Amino acid sequence: MSVFTLPQAAKEAALVSQLSALTEHHRLACEPYARILAAAGFEKAETVADLPWLPVRLFKNLELKSIPDDEVFKVLTSSGTTGEVSKIYLDKHAAAEQTRRLGATVQTVLGPKRLPMLLVDTKAMLKDRRSFSARGAGVLGMSTFGRDHVWALDNDGQVDLDAIRGFLEKHGAQPFLIFGFTYLVWLHLYEVARDNGLDLSNGILIHSGGWKKLIDQAVSPSEFRERLAGVGLTNVHNYYGMVEQIGTVFLEGPSGGSLYCPDFADVVVRDPQTWRELPPGEPGLLEVLSTLPTSYPGHVLLTEDLGVVHGIDDGDWPGKRFSVLGRLPRAEARGCSDTYREAA
Amino acid sequence: MIKFRFGAQGDLTAPVDDRLTVGDQRVVDFLAKVARKLLAPAVARRHPELGSLGYFLRPAELHRAIARMQRDDAITFPRGNVFHVPPANVDTIFVYSWALSALAGNHNVVRISERSATAADTILEALNEVLTDADPVIGRTQRMITYGRDDAITAALSRWCDLRVIWGGDTAVEAIRKHPLRPSARDLTFPDRTSWAALSADGWRAASPAARRDAVVGFSNDAYWFDQAACSSPRTIFLVGTDTGDVRAEFVELLLEVVDQRGWAVDAAMAVEKRVNAYGMAATGAISAMSFPANAVTEMSLTAVPDAPRRWIGAGAFPFAEVGSLLDLVPAMNRQDQTFSHFGFTPSQLREFALALGGRGVDRIVPFGQALTFGSIWDGYDLPHEFTRLTTIA
Numbered sequence A: 001m002s003v004f005t006l007p008q009a010a011k012e013a014a015l016v017s018q019l020s021a022l023t024e025h026h027r028l029a030c031e032p033y034a035r036i037l038a039a040a041g042f043e044k045a046e047t048v049a050d051l052p053w054l055p056v057r058l059f060k061n062l063e064l065k066s067i068p069d070d071e072v073f074k075v076l077t078s079s080g081t082t083g084e085v086s087k088i089y090l091d092k093h094a095a096a097e098q099t100r101r102l103g104a105t106v107q108t109v110l111g112p113k114r115l116p117m118l119l120v121d122t123k124a125m126l127k128d129r130r131s132f133s134a135r136g137a138g139v140l141g142m143s144t145f146g147r148d149h150v151w152a153l154d155n156d157g158q159v160d161l162d163a164i165r166g167f168l169e170k171h172g173a174q175p176f177l178i179f180g181f182t183y184l185v186w187l188h189l190y191e192v193a194r195d196n197g198l199d200l201s202n203g204i205l206i207h208s209g210g211w212k213k214l215i216d217q218a219v220s221p222s223e224f225r226e227r228l229a230g231v232g233l234t235n236v237h238n239y240y241g242m243v244e245q246i247g248t249v250f251l252e253g254p255s256g257g258s259l260y261c262p263d264f265a266d267v268v269v270r271d272p273q274t275w276r277e278l279p280p281g282e283p284g285l286l287e288v289l290s291t292l293p294t295s296y297p298g299h300v301l302l303t304e305d306l307g308v309v310h311g312i313d314d315g316d317w318p319g320k321r322f323s324v325l326g327r328l329p330r331a332e333a334r335g336c337s338d339t340y341r342e343a344a
Numbered sequence B: 001m002i003k004f005r006f007g008a009q010g011d012l013t014a015p016v017d018d019r020l021t022v023g024d025q026r027v028v029d030f031l032a033k034v035a036r037k038l039l040a041p042a043v044a045r046r047h048p049e050l051g052s053l054g055y056f057l058r059p060a061e062l063h064r065a066i067a068r069m070q071r072d073d074a075i076t077f078p079r080g081n082v083f084h085v086p087p088a089n090v091d092t093i094f095v096y097s098w099a100l101s102a103l104a105g106n107h108n109v110v111r112i113s114e115r116s117a118t119a120a121d122t123i124l125e126a127l128n129e130v131l132t133d134a135d136p137v138i139g140r141t142q143r144m145i146t147y148g149r150d151d152a153i154t155a156a157l158s159r160w161c162d163l164r165v166i167w168g169g170d171t172a173v174e175a176i177r178k179h180p181l182r183p184s185a186r187d188l189t190f191p192d193r194t195s196w197a198a199l200s201a202d203g204w205r206a207a208s209p210a211a212r213r214d215a216v217v218g219f220s221n222d223a224y225w226f227d228q229a230a231c232s233s234p235r236t237i238f239l240v241g242t243d244t245g246d247v248r249a250e251f252v253e254l255l256l257e258v259v260d261q262r263g264w265a266v267d268a269a270m271a272v273e274k275r276v277n278a279y280g281m282a283a284t285g286a287i288s289a290m291s292f293p294a295n296a297v298t299e300m301s302l303t304a305v306p307d308a309p310r311r312w313i314g315a316g317a318f319p320f321a322e323v324g325s326l327l328d329l330v331p332a333m334n335r336q337d338q339t340f341s342h343f344g345f346t347p348s349q350l351r352e353f354a355l356a357l358g359g360r361g362v363d364r365i366v367p368f369g370q371a372l373t374f375g376s377i378w379d380g381y382d383l384p385h386e387f388t389r390l391t392t393i394a
Helices: A008-029 A031-040 A092-110 A123-127 A129-143 A161-171 A182-196 A212-216 A221-230 B025-038 B041-046 B048-056 B059-069 B093-103 B118-133 B136-141 B151-160 B169-177 B201-206 B209-224 B245-262 B268-284 B326-332 B347-357
Strands: A074-079 A085-090 A115-122 A146-153 A176-181 A203-208 A235-240 A250-252 A265-270 A284-290 A300-312 A320-327 B003-006 B075-078 B081-085 B107-111 B142-146 B163-166 B186-189 B194-200 B237-240 B287-294 B297-302 B317-323 B337-343 B364-367 B388-391
Touching: A008 A031, A008 A265, A008 A300, A031 B268, A031 B287, A085 A092, A092 A129, A092 A203, A092 A250, A115 A123, A115 A129, A115 A161, A115 A182, A115 A203, A123 A129, A129 A146, A129 A176, A146 A161, A146 A176, A146 A182, A161 A182, A176 A182, A182 A203, A182 A212, A182 A221, A212 A320, A221 A235, A265 A300, A265 A320, A300 B268, B003 B118, B025 B041, B025 B048, B025 B059, B025 B093, B025 B118, B025 B136, B041 B048, B041 B118, B048 B093, B048 B118, B059 B093, B081 B093, B081 B151, B093 B107, B093 B142, B093 B163, B107 B151, B136 B142, B163 B169, B169 B186, B194 B201, B194 B209, B194 B326, B201 B245, B209 B245, B209 B337, B237 B245, B245 B287, B245 B297, B245 B317, B268 B287, B268 B297, B268 B317, B317 B326, B326 B347, B347 B364
Parallel strands: A115 A146, A115 A176, A176 A203, A203 A235, B081 B107, B081 B163, B107 B142, B163 B186, B194 B237, B194 B337, B237 B317, B297 B317, B337 B364
Antiparallel strands: A074 A085, A235 A250, A265 A284, A284 A300, A300 A320, B003 B142, B075 B388, B287 B297
């Protein structure tokens, strides 16, 4: 069963009322959020684009939750570039719901059964406390949708060709799941498959983690797909998601090149000068909306990623289809208090 | 690795036979020639902030500074070796700090940031051009260098100097202070500072439209020149009087106009930075209202005077608070506060305010438009005095 079913008009009609209700819920349950709405003078949203957004970085600076302390079931953290950490508070319901919705989203492309899973990563990474939160949570979250897991990299992060071969011998004749971060898939799976003639044609690849490292090597998203197709891997789905909207992933459609929004989520691209919504084709700042954040006010977030909507109701699945173009650089001031960065 | 940007290459801490005097003519000549270069129209067009620096280095200004070093009750001498660690990105500070010290006859080593911007390069170019015809003693006694993270160099220069001048805020001061000085040496530190602006509602209402506009032009220079991030850049604006809503509205309207005319735009990253900070202050209750009439101007209403932020909250972010009189601000001011720029007050109101502060905060009280104008009295220090030592004869 797909979660990519609603045409844009029907989705917006549903989301504007659900997200408005969530706004009211968080206003009542989260005092800092209520203060923000009051200071901004927010009253009511008529459209999805009218809904009041929070800058995603607020979750790094503030404790924002809409549940009492004794109902906190899980606190998720993300490591930021400057060592700041987002804290996301989930109660039992929200934790269960995010797993369920994530499952429903990936099952759209995996089917209802759990598939044998090749993880393009190293088990050792789970033990590295520093990188655990971002990469480990992604791997752990996704690994529940597979079975008979095999790690493609050994504990030193080197390609474990024997393990990959063993996995393919056992499972390669039927559909199997491959999961990993985009640049790891490129470095450690694509090149290895090419050089060793591995048959990945029954694989369904789900990958994420940003394109920066690949673009540094001059590999574009379309080239990534083409080259993978060259080793038989044609079932490839990139996704975009963040810990601040855990459970919501924007998934690449079968024909590639665009991310799609599940029925319970949407994106708005904003002009960073006027802050108005931009029409398809014009790049701007990406805002993500989801009905999943019920335990913290993260249902409408302005990311620091740049994106562009390519089209509406004109792709593999209904709704908006879009791409993430990269990250907005962090603002830096010329100030007096900045010697320290290099002071010794 | 040390990269020499100015002056003779070689061992920075080796003893030098050269001696300069307080107000040494060779230094005065050198600085005066630098001033002429910086005041050249082509330079001033590219880097308006270098105009103020050029003005500061004119002979008349230099002689004023030298006069401040002389005393009736003692003979003044150079302090000796001075090691300057200026801030990375306020391009002109290193020259002010160094020039006053050179004028006092000191041997100087200035560490210039690797991240220094183009204005710093323009200054170094001018210094080096003048150096070719200058007395060679200048190059032998005055050195400017760049080096990366290197504790060994910082430690050696710290042991060498009689005075260490640390700009760049609390973190820089703490990092550099880990390196011991000689017992007789000391630090001159410029830690994190906060600066404010105050607008008298009565003064504003009494002022002509042209005077109001000039005030806003001056204020906007103060605020936008260094992205509102210099120690002296005003951040919070205190509206002094009663029912000041009309004054604030007109001030913001004029500010939007001036900023638009000057073409002071902020990029998307800065716009987001300001949203993050404003929303954060709203969340904690520090502000009760925020509006974003343009990306370059963020307007906020402080809930209470003590909530005025002391950290940088973005370029063109202005919290407002109303108080009945300047004296109401006295309890909120502290040692961290540096510049208090003002419009519409009488000299006696300002003097009364300064006396009530009693030296517990605020080093400079200056009109709008002069917040960034460097003076030889800075951060409460009389710099010409700091850069010299005294011998008494009885």
